[in-house]
Amino acid sequence: MWKFKNPIKHTIPATRWPTAAEAAQSLLYQPIEIGAIEVKSRTWVPAMVPWRATEEGFVTQENLDWYRRFAKGRPGVLVVEATGVRDIPSGPLLRIGHDRFIPGLRKLVEAVKDASEGQTKLFIQIIDFLSVKRRPEREKFFARFLELDDRHKRRLALALNDNQWLTADDSIVRNELANAADELLDRVLDARELESLRFGYREHVTDLQLPHIRELPQVLPNIFTDAARRAREAGFDGVELHYAHAYTMAGFLSALNDRDDGYGGSREQRIRLPLEVYRAVRKTVGDDYVVGVRFLGDEVIAGGNRVDDASYFGVEFARAGFDFLSISKGGKFEDAQQPKVGQAVYPYTGQSGYECMPTVLSDATGPFGRSVPLVAAIKRAVNQAGFSTPIVATGGIGTFEQAESILQKGQADIIGLARQALADPDWFVKVKLGRGDEVRRCTYTNYCEALDQAHRAVTCKLWDRVDLNERGIATVDEGRRRLLAPEWNK
Numbered sequence: 001m002w003k004f005k006n007p008i009k010h011t012i013p014a015t016r017w018p019t020a021a022e023a024a025q026s027l028l029y030q031p032i033e034i035g036a037i038e039v040k041s042r043t044w045v046p047a048m049v050p051w052r053a054t055e056e057g058f059v060t061q062e063n064l065d066w067y068r069r070f071a072k073g074r075p076g077v078l079v080v081e082a083t084g085v086r087d088i089p090s091g092p093l094l095r096i097g098h099d100r101f102i103p104g105l106r107k108l109v110e111a112v113k114d115a116s117e118g119q120t121k122l123f124i125q126i127i128d129f130l131s132v133k134r135r136p137e138r139e140k141f142f143a144r145f146l147e148l149d150d151r152h153k154r155r156l157a158l159a160l161n162d163n164q165w166l167t168a169d170d171s172i173v174r175n176e177l178a179n180a181a182d183e184l185l186d187r188v189l190d191a192r193e194l195e196s197l198r199f200g201y202r203e204h205v206t207d208l209q210l211p212h213i214r215e216l217p218q219v220l221p222n223i224f225t226d227a228a229r230r231a232r233e234a235g236f237d238g239v240e241l242h243y244a245h246a247y248t249m250a251g252f253l254s255a256l257n258d259r260d261d262g263y264g265g266s267r268e269q270r271i272r273l274p275l276e277v278y279r280a281v282r283k284t285v286g287d288d289y290v291v292g293v294r295f296l297g298d299e300v301i302a303g304g305n306r307v308d309d310a311s312y313f314g315v316e317f318a319r320a321g322f323d324f325l326s327i328s329k330g331g332k333f334e335d336a337q338q339p340k341v342g343q344a345v346y347p348y349t350g351q352s353g354y355e356c357m358p359t360v361l362s363d364a365t366g367p368f369g370r371s372v373p374l375v376a377a378i379k380r381a382v383n384q385a386g387f388s389t390p391i392v393a394t395g396g397i398g399t400f401e402q403a404e405s406i407l408q409k410g411q412a413d414i415i416g417l418a419r420q421a422l423a424d425p426d427w428f429v430k431v432k433l434g435r436g437d438e439v440r441r442c443t444y445t446n447y448c449e450a451l452d453q454a455h456r457a458v459t460c461k462l463w464d465r466v467d468l469n470e471r472g473i474a475t476v477d478e479g480r481r482r483l484l485a486p487e488w489n490k
Contacts, residue, residue: 015399017436027407035323043075047125057095059104071115083228109235127242130203142178205251221280227271238290245331246347297374300330300352311381318387326392331356371395376411
């Protein structure tokens with residue numbers, strides 16, 4: 001994970017928890033309308049991937065238990081993890097790309113409704129992603145993957161000042177490159193070839209030479225629409241379209257998207273497909289169903305979107321009719337750290353990844369509510385344009401004081417707690433009952449994120465080794481970690 005050169009170690013802020021009476025009077029525990037539904041409080045659990053589905057993308061008992069545990073805390077909204085809209089293999093991640101997934105997803109909805117006694121609204125985040133391959137061994141890359149042609153030979157001849165390479169046999173050239181120093185490879189390979197060698201092959205939305213990439217604007221609206229239809233059929237209260245981080249729709253929004261087919265270049269063209277997807281989804285699910293969006297307030301990469309771009313997108317999303325806007329930050333491939341050979345690049349390891357999930361090792365600003373100024377700027381732009389679309393703030397928010405202050409200042413309309421909710425799923429009900437001093441507070445060290453990076457079942461260090469001998473609990477790592485937070489005895 002990326003770190004500041006001279007990081008400052010922050011401590012989690014001291015806080016005063018409200019009494020039950022104070023909580024009842026707070027904005028945080030007031031209802032809010034999101035589209036056609038009313039949510040009981042302005043509390044929100046953002047989507048987190050727990051790595052508990054089957055390899056085929058089906059809901060497991062572990063998934064049911066995971067979401068049931070969050071629902072017991074009764075947040076206003078619980079968002080199910082990024083769920084793939086295509087019917088393609090994607091490892092132990094939930095999928096919604098075929099009707100065969102509906103029965104399992106319906107069980108998940110029923111589990112949440114039962115555990116929260118109908119108090120928590122359940123949305124599902126739906127996502128599309130492009131192909132990402134593991135970093136290859138150098139020998140394999142040059143022997144099998146590099147599409148060698150005359151331009152490589154010309155560059156090699158120029159770099160080595162030896163024209164014999166212009167007519168050298170391909171096998172000899174491949175062998176030379178396989179054993180070449182990095183400085184030579186920098187002169188012979190182009191940027192995408194170097195990326196494939198050092199990070200693994202990755203598809204970009206700008207790869208118009210690939211027919212399936214060129215055809216994304218024609219294909220994706222129907223794919224997302226079918227996924228949203230299944231979500232409604234399964235009983236979810238709404239869908240969150242995933243337009244953030246390192247994935248397909250964020251790629252279209254990105255300032256790096258220079259497609260020349262009307263879907264890249266200017267802001268107006270970069271937002272074109274995201275709006276077309278939304279309109280197709282809305283037409284299918286109807287005006288009485290919640291459709292929201294998760295997008296970036298700042299890409300945090302060279303040449304990427306900044307808050308002025310995000311504010312423009314937010315206004316246009318509100319104008320189009322999205323029912324809520326949930327703001328994130330960073331989490332991109334472009335600045336990710338180089339993976340080990342045999343591993344895939346992970347988009348939360350560079351500076352943009354840090355800004356997505358900041359830790360207590362930070363700069364002077366610190367990690368707590370670090371993205372709130374971006375959220376506030378987007379909300380201000382949306383409101384000034386005449387729209388009242390609810391805006392969700394997330395990122396390092398862990399105390400009632402933080403959350404209530406953000407709402408009172410008008411910086412956001414809803415407060416999302418991800419890592420803090422993982423640390424203590426009962427945060428919401430504990431605070432509401434005036435028992436905030438019993439909250440198990442997140443220390444923001446990203447123990448959970450490290451598990452996610454390794455594609456291991458995500459837990460929290462504050463509870464995964466607690467009461468391991470408790471009867472009937474589910475564990476992983478040969479019994480060394482528990483899969484669910486301990487129950488709270490009220």
